[in-house]
Amino acid sequence: MSDRDIVLGKVRRALAVDSGDVGRRAITIARLEGTPRGVIPARGQLPHEEQVALFIKMAEKVSSSVVRVGETGEVPRAVAEYLRKHNLPATLRIGDDPLFADMPWGETQIEMSHGPSDGNDAVGLSHAVGGVAETGTLVLTSGPDNPTTINFLPETHVVVIKATEIAGDYESAFDALRERYGRNSLPRTVNFVTGPSRSGDIEQTILLGAHGPRRLHIVVVG
Amino acid sequence: MDITSPTFKQNAREALADRQLQRALGHVRAGFIDKRAKAVAELPEFDALRDAARDIKNHTLAHLDLYLEAYEDRLRAAGGEVHYAETAASARDIILSICQRIDARTVTKGKSMIAEEIGLNEFFEEHGIAPVETDLGEYIIQLRHEAPSHIIAPAVHLTKDQVEASFREAHTSLPPDRDLSEPTELLNEARSVLRQRFMAADVGITGANFLVAETGTSVIVTNEGNGDLTQILPRVHIVIASIEKITPTLNDVGQIIRLLSRSATGQDISVYTTFSTGPRRPEDPDGPEEYHVIILDNGRTEMLGSEFKEALRCIRCGACMNHCPIYQAIGGHAYGWVYPGPIGAVLTPEFIGVDQAGNLPNASTFCGRCEAVCPMRIPLPNLMRHWREREFERHLSPAAARYGLGFWAFFAKRPRLYQWATRWAMRVLGNRAIGKGRYASLPLAGGWTKYRDFPAPEGRTFQEMWAAKRVAR
Numbered sequence: 001m002s003d004r005d006i007v008l009g010k011v012r013r014a015l016a017v018d019s020g021d022v023g024r025r026a027i028t029i030a031r032l033e034g035t036p037r038g039v040i041p042a043r044g045q046l047p048h049e050e051q052v053a054l055f056i057k058m059a060e061k062v063s064s065s066v067v068r069v070g071e072t073g074e075v076p077r078a079v080a081e082y083l084r085k086h087n088l089p090a091t092l093r094i095g096d097d098p099l100f101a102d103m104p105w106g107e108t109q110i111e112m113s114h115g116p117s118d119g120n121d122a123v124g125l126s127h128a129v130g131g132v133a134e135t136g137t138l139v140l141t142s143g144p145d146n147p148t149t150i151n152f153l154p155e156t157h158v159v160v161i162k163a164t165e166i167a168g169d170y171e172s173a174f175d176a177l178r179e180r181y182g183r184n185s186l187p188r189t190v191n192f193v194t195g196p197s198r199s200g201d202i203e204q205t206i207l208l209g210a211h212g213p214r215r216l217h218i219v220v221v222g
Numbered sequence: 223m224d225i226t227s228p229t230f231k232q233n234a235r236e237a238l239a240d241r242q243l244q245r246a247l248g249h250v251r252a253g254f255i256d257k258r259a260k261a262v263a264e265l266p267e268f269d270a271l272r273d274a275a276r277d278i279k280n281h282t283l284a285h286l287d288l289y290l291e292a293y294e295d296r297l298r299a300a301g302g303e304v305h306y307a308e309t310a311a312s313a314r315d316i317i318l319s320i321c322q323r324i325d326a327r328t329v330t331k332g333k334s335m336i337a338e339e340i341g342l343n344e345f346f347e348e349h350g351i352a353p354v355e356t357d358l359g360e361y362i363i364q365l366r367h368e369a370p371s372h373i374i375a376p377a378v379h380l381t382k383d384q385v386e387a388s389f390r391e392a393h394t395s396l397p398p399d400r401d402l403s404e405p406t407e408l409l410n411e412a413r414s415v416l417r418q419r420f421m422a423a424d425v426g427i428t429g430a431n432f433l434v435a436e437t438g439t440s441v442i443v444t445n446e447g448n449g450d451l452t453q454i455l456p457r458v459h460i461v462i463a464s465i466e467k468i469t470p471t472l473n474d475v476g477q478i479i480r481l482l483s484r485s486a487t488g489q490d491i492s493v494y495t496t497f498s499t500g501p502r503r504p505e506d507p508d509g510p511e512e513y514h515v516i517i518l519d520n521g522r523t524e525m526l527g528s529e530f531k532e533a534l535r536c537i538r539c540g541a542c543m544n545h546c547p548i549y550q551a552i553g554g555h556a557y558g559w560v561y562p563g564p565i566g567a568v569l570t571p572e573f574i575g576v577d578q579a580g581n582l583p584n585a586s587t588f589c590g591r592c593e594a595v596c597p598m599r600i601p602l603p604n605l606m607r608h609w610r611e612r613e614f615e616r617h618l619s620p621a622a623a624r625y626g627l628g629f630w631a632f633f634a635k636r637p638r639l640y641q642w643a644t645r646w647a648m649r650v651l652g653n654r655a656i657g658k659g660r661y662a663s664l665p666l667a668g669g670w671t672k673y674r675d676f677p678a679p680e681g682r683t684f685q686e687m688w689a690a691k692r693v694a695r
Contacts, residue, residue, distance in 0.1 A: 004306040007465065007519045011287045014527030019287065028288040031281075031470050032436050038477045039274045041267045058490070095507070116508040119421060135491045142506055149508045152450050170476035177472075184296060186437045188502050188509050189454065192495035197447040200487065201359035201375060202405040203246070203382050204253035210358060211413060211420075212447025212494070 032184075037171045044134035044168030051133040052220065055166045058136030059218055062195030063208060068163075068220040073104055075219055079158055080108035082217050083123065088156055093121035097145040099160065100127065116147035117154055124150035124213075125158045128193075129180065130173045131166035135194055138218065139173050141181075142189035151191055157213040159193075163222040223341055223369050225574055227558030230581035237552035246381050247553055250372075254544035257488025258595070265490075271480050276599045278474045279466075279535040283526065289435040289468045290517070296438025300500030302513040310340035313518050317342065317427070317460060320514055321351055324458060326424035332442060332449035333357035334429030335373055335538060336462045336518060338560045339573070342427070353427075354419045356448035358412055365392045371554030371562065374486050374540040379553045382408070416448070426452035426510070430463035431482070431537065433515070436471040439499045440515060443482060443492045450496055459498070459510035464518045466534040472497075478537060481597035485539040521572055529608050533568045535598040542592035542602055548585050557582060564592035564602040571609050580618050583609035641685055648679040 001009075012019060044051060056066045069078050083090055091111045094100050105112060117124055126146045130139035138159055142148040151157060167173050170192075181187060197212030208214055226233055237243055262268045282289055294304045307313035321329065329346060331337060331353055343364070346353040355364040359377035363370060365388045370376030377385070386402045389411055402408055428449050432441040440461045442449045453459045469475050483489040502509030525534055543549040543563025554562030559579070561569045567582035583606035592602040613619050614627075633640040655661060655678030663671045670676055682690075 002306070003308045003312055004304075006308050007306045007517070007523065008287050008290065010308075010519065010523035011290070011465070011526065014523050015284065015286070016527075017287070024285060025288055028285045028292065028435075028470070032292060035436065035471045035473050037473055038278075039267050039270045041265060041271075041480070043265070062489075062493070119417065137491060137495075142509060143503070144505055144507050147507045148450075148454050152447050152454070170479070171473050174472040174476065184437055185300065186439055186497055186499045188499060188506055190497040190499075191450070192491070192497075193493065194491050194495075195493050197445065197493055199358045199409060199446045200253070201357070201362065201377050202385055202408055204249040204375070204378070205405050207406055207409050209413070210409060210446035210448065211356065211416065211451055 035174075040169050040171060041134060044132070046133070046168060048166075051168050052163045052166050055131050055133040055136055056220065058133065059195070060136070062136055063198075064136060064195050064216040064218050066218045066220060070222065072099065072102065072221055075160055075221060076103050076105045076108045076110065078219050079125065080110055082158065083110070086156070086215070089122045091121070092123050092125045092158070093117050093150055093154060094125045095144055095146045095150065097127045100125065117149040119153045121150075121154045123156045123158060124154035125160070126150055128159050128161040129165065130176050131161050132170055132173050132192070133166055133168050134170070137170075137173075137192050137194045139177070140191040140193060141177075141187045143187055148189045148191065151193065152212045155209070155213060156215045156217065157196075158217045158219065160219045160221060163220055166220075223338070223344070223560070225559050225578060227570060227574060227579040227582060230556060230558055230585065233556035233558060234552045234585070237556045242381055242384065243379055243553055246379050247550060250378060250544060251550060254488070254540070258485060258541060258544070259488075261484040261488040261490060265480070265484065268481070268484070271477055272597055272599055275478045275481055275597060276535060278469070278477060279598060282468055282470055282474075283466065283531065283534055286465065286468060286526070289470055290465065293433055293435040293438055293468055296435065297500065297515060298438070300438050302438065302500040302515060305514060305516045307516055307518045307520075310518070310520050313340050313462065313516050313520070314342060314345045316516055317462070318345070318349055318351075320458065320460060320512075321346075321425055322349075324424060326351060326458070328352045328354060328419070328423050329425045329427055330354050330356050330420055330423040330452045330456065331360070332426070332428035332444065332452040333360050333376070334427065334462060335370075335560060336429050336464055337427065338370060339520065340462075340518070342462075354416070354423065356416055356420065356452055357444075358409065358446060358448075361412055361416065362388060365389075369555065369560070372540060372543060373538050373561065373563075373565075379555065420451045420455050423452075423456045425458045425460060426454075426456040427460045427462060428453050430461050430467050430515075432469045432475050432478070433463055433467045433517075434469055434472055434475060434497070437497075437499055439472075439497045441475060441495065441497050443479065443495050445487075445489075445493045447494055450494055453496075453498060454509050457510060458512040458514070459501070461498070461513075461515045462518065463515065464520065465522050466536075478597075482537055482539055485541040485595065485597040525572055530568065530572060530605055532600050533565065533572075533605055535600055536565055536569075537598060538565075539597060541595045541597065545591040545595050547587060547589060547591075564606070565600070568602060568605040568609070571612075576609055576613050576616065577618055580609070580613045583607075583613070641683070644683045645686065648681075648683050652679045652681070654678075
C-alpha cells in the first residue's frame with residue numbers, strides 16, 4: 001500500500017466514514033463551489049472613495065509610503081520625485097506590464113531595464129492587480145508582466161495601483177482573482193504585501209528591511 | 223533533535239537560574255502580550271472570527287479525506303507533485319530523493335516547525351547536504367546549534383549580545399573590528415550573508431500555513447521575505463506540511479489570517495502572505511521549475527480519532543505560550559522537544575509518548591489564559607487534563623503523587639470523616655502558628671515551604687463556613 005492509501009485510510013478510520021459516502025462529498029463540493037464569505041469586518045465596508053482613503057491610512061500605518069496621482073501619465077514624474085527625494089539611483093527594473101509601456105518615461109531621467117530581477121537592481125517597479133483597504137495590503141501576481149523576483153530582491157519596491165482596483169476586504173480581492181484567472185486556479189504566485197519587509201527576531205525589536213525590500217512606496221492612480 | 227522532556231524538572235530549574243535567559247524572556251511579556259491586546263481591541267469582529275475559524279477547522283477535519291483529495295486534484299492540474307508521508311522517516315526519504323535526483327548541494331529553508339518535527343537539518347547533514355536556515359531567528363540558532371525555543375520567535379531566548387558573539391564567530395571573513403552593537407547592524411550583516419546563500423541554493427524548502435483545496439495552493443505567512451526568496455529562486459521548491467493544514471477555500475484562509483498575525487505578533491496581517499500554486503508556468507520568467515508538496519501524518523490521524531482532536535485546529539500562532547506563566551518563567555527549551563508552551567504540553571506526549579513527556583501536561587497552573595487567547599478556541603487545559611488522566615491510568619505518575627491521591631481519596635469518599643479530619647487539621651495548624659500566622663516549614667510540604675511560607679489557617683474550614691451561610695439564608 002502506498003503512503004497515500006495508508007494516510008487516507010487512517011483518516012477515514014479515525015472519522016469512521018467510508019469513501020463512497022455521497023452525502024459527505026456533496027457537502028464538500030458545495031463549500032468548494034459556494035466559497036462562503038464568513039465574517040467580514042465592518043472596517044472595510046465603505047463607499048469606494050473612503051476605501052481608498054482607508055487603504056492609504058492602513059498602508060502608512062505599516063510603514064509603506066503612499067502618493068496619489070490623478071492619472072497614469074503622472075506616474076513617471078511621481079516615481080522620479082520619490083527616487084530623488086530618497087537619494088536613490090534613477091533606475092527601475094520592470095516587467096512587461098502594458099500599463100507601464102504607455103507611460104511617458106521620457107519626461108524623466110529614469111533608466112529602465114526589463115525582466116526578472118537577479119538581485120542587482122536597486123529599485124523595482126510593479127503593478128498590483130488589487131489592493132485591500134482593511135489592512136493596506138497589495139495583491140501582486142506572477143508572470144512576465146510583473147515577475148515575482150522584483151517584489152523581493154530590490155532594496156526599494158515601488159508599486160503602482162489603480163484606485164479602482166482597491167477593494168474593502170480580502171474576500172473581494174479573492175473574487176477579483178477568480179474572475180481574472182478562472183475559478184479553481186491561481187497564477188504560480190500571488191503575493192499579499194503589507195508594508196516593507198521586517199524582523200523582530202533580535203530582542204523583539206522591529207526592524208525594517210530583513211530579506212525583502214527596505215522601502216515600499218505605493219503610487220495610487222485616480 | 224535530542225529529547226530532554228523527561229528531565230523537564232531539572233531543565234526548568236536550570237532555566238530559572240539562567241540570568242541571560244531570564245533577561246531575554248523579559249521581552250516576551252511586553253512585546254507579544256500588549257501588542258496582541260491592542261490589535262484585538264481594534265477589531266470588533268475578533269471573537270466572531272474565532273467562532274468562524276473554529277467551525278471552519280472542525281468542518282474541515284470532519285471531511286479531511288475529501289478535502290485532501292480535492293487539494294491533490296487541483297495541485298496536479300497546476301503541475302505540482304503530491305507526496306504523502308505516513309511517518310517522519312518517510313518524509314525525510316522523499317525529500318532526500320528529490321534533492322539527490324537533482325544533485326543538490328545546498329538547500330535554503332524557510333521557517334518550518336514540521337521540518338523541526340522530522341529533524342530535517344540533522345538528516346541533511348548526515349547525507350552531505352548543507353541546509354541553510356534563512357529566517358533571521360532560525361539562522362541565529364542554527365549558528366549556535368540550538369533548537370527553537372518558540373514557534374514563531376525561535377531565538378526569543380537570546381539577547382543581542384549573544385547574537386553578536388555568534389555572528390563574530392561564524393562570519394570570519396568580515397573585518398573583526400566592525401561595529402555590531404546595534405540590532406540594525408546585526409540584521410544587515412545577516413541580510414548580506416544570506417543573500418548569497420539564496421542565490422546559490424539548488425532547492426528551497428518551506429512549510430505551509432495553509433494548503434487550499436479550492437485551488438491546490440500552499441500559503442506561507444511571513445514578515446522577513448525569506449520564505450519568498452527560498453521558494454522563488456531555486457530550481458526546486460519543496461513544501462512540507464501536515465495533514466491538518468488543509469483549508470477548503472481562499473475565503474476560509476481569509477477568515478483565519480485575520481486571527482493568525484493578530485494573535486502571534488499583534489500585526490493586523492503579516493507583511494507577506496504568499497499563495498503558491500504549482501511550478502512556474504511556461505510564460506513565467508521566474509519561479510521554480512519543480513514544485514513538490516509533502517503531506518505528513520506522523521501520528522495526526524491517531525489524534526483525529528481521539529480526545530485530542532481539537533489540538534489539530536492549532537494554527538501555530540504562539541499566543542498560548544506568550545500568555546503562559548510557566549513559559550514566561552522558563553522559556554521554550556525546558557519543554558525538551560519541538561513544541562513548547564501549552565500546545566507543546568498537549569502535542570509532545572502524542573509524538574514522543576506520555577512516558578517521556580508526562581511532566582509537560584503537569585507543568586500548568588490551569589489558569590486558563592492559553593484557552594482564553596487561543597484564536598482557534600482549543601480547550602488546552604482540558605486536553606492537558608486528559609494527558610494527566612492517561613498518565614495516572616498507566617501508572618506513570620510519581621509514587622508520592624499516587625499515594626497522596628489515594629490518601630486523599632480515602633477521606634474524600636467518607637464525607638463525615640473528611641469533615642472531621644479537615645476541621646481537626648485546621649485547628650491544629652491554626653493553634654500552633656499563633657503569633658506568627660505562617661509556617662516556614664511543614665512536614666510533607668517541603669516543596670511549597672522551600673520557596674515561600676505556608677499561611678496558617680485562620681478560623682473554620684470552607685465546608686463549615688458554607689454550612690453556616692446556608693443556615694443564615
